[in-house]
Amino acid sequence: MPEFHRKIERSAIGFVLAIVVVSSIGGFIEIAPLFTIDETVEAAPDMRVYTPLEVAGRNIYLREGCYACHSQMIRTLRDEVERYGPYSLAVESKYDHPMLWGSKRTGPDLARIGGKYSDAWHVAHLFNPRDVVPESVMPKYGWLQRNTVRTDDLGEHLAAMRAVGVPYTDEMIANAGNDAFGQASPDSSFAAGVSERYGEATQVRMFDGNPEQVTEMDALVAYLQIIGRLTDVAHKQAALAQEGAK
Amino acid sequence: MDIGERDPVTGQMTTGHEWNGITELYTPIPRVVIFFLVLGTLFSIGYWLLMPAWPLGTTYTKGLLGLDQKTQVEQQLELASAERSAWTSKIESMDFAAILADPALMTIVNQAGSTLFKDNCAVCHGTSGTGSQGFPNLTTKSWLWGGDPQTIFETVRVGINSTHPDTRVSQMLSFGRDGVLERAQISDVVSYVQSLGGVAGEAAADSESVARGKDVFSANCVACHGDDGKGKPDVGAPNLTDAWWIYGSDRQSIFATIFNGHQGHMPHWEDRLSNTDRKLLTLYVLSLSEKKT
Numbered sequence: 001m002p003e004f005h006r007k008i009e010r011s012a013i014g015f016v017l018a019i020v021v022v023s024s025i026g027g028f029i030e031i032a033p034l035f036t037i038d039e040t041v042e043a044a045p046d047m048r049v050y051t052p053l054e055v056a057g058r059n060i061y062l063r064e065g066c067y068a069c070h071s072q073m074i075r076t077l078r079d080e081v082e083r084y085g086p087y088s089l090a091v092e093s094k095y096d097h098p099m100l101w102g103s104k105r106t107g108p109d110l111a112r113i114g115g116k117y118s119d120a121w122h123v124a125h126l127f128n129p130r131d132v133v134p135e136s137v138m139p140k141y142g143w144l145q146r147n148t149v150r151t152d153d154l155g156e157h158l159a160a161m162r163a164v165g166v167p168y169t170d171e172m173i174a175n176a177g178n179d180a181f182g183q184a185s186p187d188s189s190f191a192a193g194v195s196e197r198y199g200e201a202t203q204v205r206m207f208d209g210n211p212e213q214v215t216e217m218d219a220l221v222a223y224l225q226i227i228g229r230l231t232d233v234a235h236k237q238a239a240l241a242q243e244g245a246k
Numbered sequence: 247m248d249i250g251e252r253d254p255v256t257g258q259m260t261t262g263h264e265w266n267g268i269t270e271l272y273t274p275i276p277r278v279v280i281f282f283l284v285l286g287t288l289f290s291i292g293y294w295l296l297m298p299a300w301p302l303g304t305t306y307t308k309g310l311l312g313l314d315q316k317t318q319v320e321q322q323l324e325l326a327s328a329e330r331s332a333w334t335s336k337i338e339s340m341d342f343a344a345i346l347a348d349p350a351l352m353t354i355v356n357q358a359g360s361t362l363f364k365d366n367c368a369v370c371h372g373t374s375g376t377g378s379q380g381f382p383n384l385t386t387k388s389w390l391w392g393g394d395p396q397t398i399f400e401t402v403r404v405g406i407n408s409t410h411p412d413t414r415v416s417q418m419l420s421f422g423r424d425g426v427l428e429r430a431q432i433s434d435v436v437s438y439v440q441s442l443g444g445v446a447g448e449a450a451a452d453s454e455s456v457a458r459g460k461d462v463f464s465a466n467c468v469a470c471h472g473d474d475g476k477g478k479p480d481v482g483a484p485n486l487t488d489a490w491w492i493y494g495s496d497r498q499s500i501f502a503t504i505f506n507g508h509q510g511h512m513p514h515w516e517d518r519l520s521n522t523d524r525k526l527l528t529l530y531v532l533s534l535s536e537k538k539t
Contacts, residue, residue, distance in 0.1 A: 034299040039304045078321040078326060083365055085518065087319065115409070116518070118379060118511035121370050132378055133369055235517070241320045 040207040042091040047097055047231040049166055050223075051198045052154040052180040053214075055225025059157070060149075061100070062214050064141065071102035072111045072227065085112040085228075086238035092231060107138060114229040119207050122221045144216040145208055150159045171196040172197055185211070278443035321401040334522050342395035345529060352529070356489025362523055366515070367531075375534040380493060380510070385534045388490040390416075393535070399528040405514030406482065413514060421466065422505030425465045429505075435467070442475045442487045444496045474527035 008014050043076060061067070074080050076089045081087055088111050093099045111181065117125075121132065126144060129136035154176035162168045172179070175193060182190030186204050196203055207221040228234075250262035250272055260269040294300065297309040298436075308314075326492055327334070333354050337345065345351055364373060370381040377383035387393060391401050391414060404410045407417070421427040427435070437452075438459025464473070470483035478483035484492065492510070493503050 029301065033306075036304045078319060078322040081319060081323060087316075112315070115513060116366075117369060118513060120511060124380060125369070132372075132381065134372075218433040 005156070024205065031233070040090075041094065042089050042233060042237075044091045044094070044231040044233040047233075048199050048201070049092065049172075049195060049203060050152070050161075050181055050230070052158060052172075052176040052182040053149075053219050054226050055161070056149050056154060056180055056216075057219035058100075058218045060144070061223060067100045067102045069104065069106035069138070071105050072109065073101035074109055074111045079108065080109070081238075084109050086234040087235050089237070092228065092234060092242060095161070095230065097161060097164050097166070107136075107246065110227055111226070112228045114225050114227045115162045119205065119221055119225065120209065123208050123217060123226055124155050126217065141217075141220075144220060145210070147216040148213050149180065149216045149219045151180045152213070153181055166203070169197075180219070181214050182232045183222060184208075184214040187211070285371065337522050337525055342399075342525075342529065346395075346532075352533070355526055355529045356533055359526045359533070361517070362527050363530055364511065367527065370512075374502055375531065377492070382510075383490055384531050386488075386490045387535045388488050389479065390477075390482045390484055391530075395528055395532060396445055397479075399524060401512070402519075402524045402527055403516045405512065406512040407509055408512060409513040410514035410516060411530050414482060416509070418470075418508040420502065420505065420507030422506070427462065428505070431458075431462045433502055434506045435462050435504060436497055438463050438487050439475070439500055440495075440497070445489075445491075 009017055038210075072088070072093070074084045076087045088101075092111075093101065123145070125132050125138075125141075127142040129138040129139050155173045156174050158166075158168045158173045162173070175197065178190045179194045179197065182188055182194045183189060183193070183204050184204065184207055188205060191204050194204055203222065203225055204219075207225070208215055208217040250260040250269075252258070253260050253269070253271060257273065259271045259272045260340070263270055292524075295309065296309070297313060297319040298306055299309060300307040319527070336351060339354070340348075345355065363371075363375070367375075369379050371384050372381075375384040382390065384414045389397075389532075391397055391406075401414060404412045406414045419426065422432055424428065426486060436454050436459070437455040441456045441459075463471075463478065470478055470481050471486055472478050472483070477483045484490075493499055493508060515527075519527070
């Protein structure tokens with residue numbers, strides 16, 4: 001052994017190569033699971049994609065740094081499952097680019113927040129969290145209600161998502177702006193197209209209670225109301241496990 | 247390696263290497279470092295054998311202990327529900343009246359119900375159930391849909407104006423925005439509604455306005471709120487004669503309510519909470535209003 005080491009130490013190229021090989025072992029072990037990701041992520045054939053309004057809301061969620069205080073990842077721990085619902089599956093963040101699992105909870109986990117509370121509550125809470133939860137330390141986001149949401153670039157956002165594997169169709173990309181408007185304006189002529197392109201289960205509502213304009217509040221609430229509901233595979237799996245237990 | 251000599255200045259051994267007359271003291275790595283290095287290596291090998299460790303294409307080495315976090319959490323949940331089954335089975339099988347009459351069981355109901363309430367209901371209805379602007383107070387016994395246990399249980403199950411197929415549906419029409427009533431008429435109705443007795447601290451409107459308001463009220467409002475304004479629980483119309491107001495009782499708030507209408511939304515809990523959990527919540531919510539009296 002010392003003889004081998006003496007020999008390799010004296011050959012510059014050989015020694016550099018040896019260093020590269022040894023230091024890449026750890027990296028390779030970390031990367032290896034990604035090569036088989038298609039086989040290891042659960043199947044969810046019924047999974048829908050984010051609508052343009054939800055994409056806009058998700059971008060606001062990113063812009064405001066909501067992920068710094070709210071995780072979107074229910075771990076496989078008893079107390080988390082009892083409080084928040086079925087634990088998160090990999091497939092549920094399949095269309096999240098980047099994923100928003102987060103690593104810190106100043107506020108509660110949001111992985112199952114969709115449909116848990118009413119739109120009116122979300123608006124009141126974002127406007128001033130202390131109005132509904134007196135002990136909250138969350139900042140106010142009332143100004144979202146005054147900002148009209150930018151829809152002209154949503155087609156490009158969808159195209160970018162398609163480039164990394166989200167199955168948006170050409171039609172969805174071409175109509176992105178109209179669909180974003182339609183989803184928050186149930187009485188408009190654009191509303192029908194949203195359900196047609198994104199499925200009947202899509203929530204077409206006036207999210208912020210203001211019929212006159214589509215605001216950033218509309219977009220953010222639309223996104224909050226769809227978190228965890230792109231697919232119900234986690235709920236199905238939990239129900240199966242429960243039946244198995246009986 | 248050559249055998250070193252003792253350095254005359256420090257008295258330590260040298261390594262025996264010599265560069266142009268300069269020698270090096272022999273200071274090996276302390277034994278304790280070697281000891282922990284070996285210990286750490288042995289621990290890793292043991293860990294690799296016992297726990298899931300190495301990726302192998304589509305699978306991985308499962309480890310001799312066969313631990314898996316998904317089955318573990320399922321086992322823990324089963325264990326937890328088995329621990330609770332002593333009293334959850336009673337909650338499940340007994341009817342509301344019997345549970346309410348059992349003080350020992352109600353102590354547990356209040357503890358477990360409080361946790362469930364804080365996790366799920368408190369953000370709208372408040373931690374003590376007193377609600378806030380736009381979200382009903384649950385401690386008043388002034389129930390929109392009726393306050394007996396079975397009715398509350400059903401409300402929790404299906405929600406109000408929710409996405410549940412059996413949802414309770416209720417809507418206060420927007421009499422002003424939709425042009426059913428003139429502004430003056432709405433103003434009169436506000437006077438009349440305020441005269442019904444539920445509003446404190448507002449100057450009384452003139453009696454003529456109240457009289458005009460009464461006519462408009464009987465033509466438009468009685469279908470839901472009843473001839474006497476006491477509300478109808480079967481359509482979720484609130485009692486206008488008591489002191490409890492969801493959207494505010496001042497002149498402007500009532501005017502805004504009549505002008506714009508309201509359609510409050512309570513989510514349904516059938517998918518999220520088990521039968522037992524919803525029953526616990528019903529009993530807990532009932533106890534909130536009991537405490538008040």
